Amino acid sequence: MNKYYDMITIENVSVAFEDFYALKNINLTLDEKRIGIIGSNGSGKSTFARLINGLQLPSEGKVEIDGLATCKNGKAIRRKVGFIFQNPDHQIIFPIVEEDIAFGLKNIGYNKAEIHQKIDSLLAAYGVTHLRYKKSHLLSGGEKQLLAILSVLVMEPTYIVFDEPSTFLDLKNKxxxxxxxxxxxxxxxxxxxxxxxxxxxxxVLLFEQGSLVANDIPSAAIKAYQKLIYDPL
Ligand SMILES: Nc1ncnc2c1ncn2[C@@H]1O[C@H](COP(=O)(O)OP(=O)(O)OP(=O)(O)O)[C@@H](O)[C@H]1O
Ligand SMILES: [Mg+2]
Known part of the structure; x- marks a missing residue:
């Protein structure tokens, strides 16, 4: 078996925007199933999230997903790693729900019957068959976020990155x-x-001013975050 199977490796990674470093010298190996990212506004969380699916390439160092470098394998990485944006309006492209879900599948060459069948089972699995022919822009916030997730899920990625997926949702939809x-x-x-x-x-990973300052179990990383806020660097 490939030794890189199911693993994200981040080696000496920095991300610079002109002379500002949004991320500084990050080294990490991630092989768990549930990984959280926390930190203050502007600490580099979204920049880090975008590195994982190649939306952002490192200015220095290397990001590899299952042994594939994001800087060389953009297309394969984007199939492997789905990305859910904070605001589903930035993700939903097509006017009808079904078309939005079908888009990625069409792109990778599935035929009409296969696409129809995949959408059937996906919508049924999530109990939202009734949304199939609805206008995407008329969906509620929660329905839109679900549509954004389904459009990613239908592509069967191995990893899914969520960048603050519940920000715009009420308690029930969250x-x-x-x-x-x-x-x-x-x-x-x-x-x-x-x-x-x-x-x-x-x-849970804790970022502060572009640095990874904790990489720990949730309780310990959250404690470190609280300490940072009351007792800044
Ligand atoms: N394309 C860019 N050009 C210039 N600066 C950028 C760019 N993208 C991010 N930055 C800067 O990098 C820093 C980190 O941004 P990032 O979006 O990663 O923060 P964040 O931790 O996700 O914050 P928030 O909690 O507010 O979403 C910020 O200071 C931001 O202004
Ligand atoms: Mg962010």
Missing amino acids: RKILQVMEKLNQTIIVVTHDLDLLTHFDR
């Missing part, structure tokens, strides 16, 4: 999306300010 996330077989990486969400996670 719970629903969390339940969906909990059931996913994929490795999930979640950027969040909602620390309660991370209780049962395997590992």
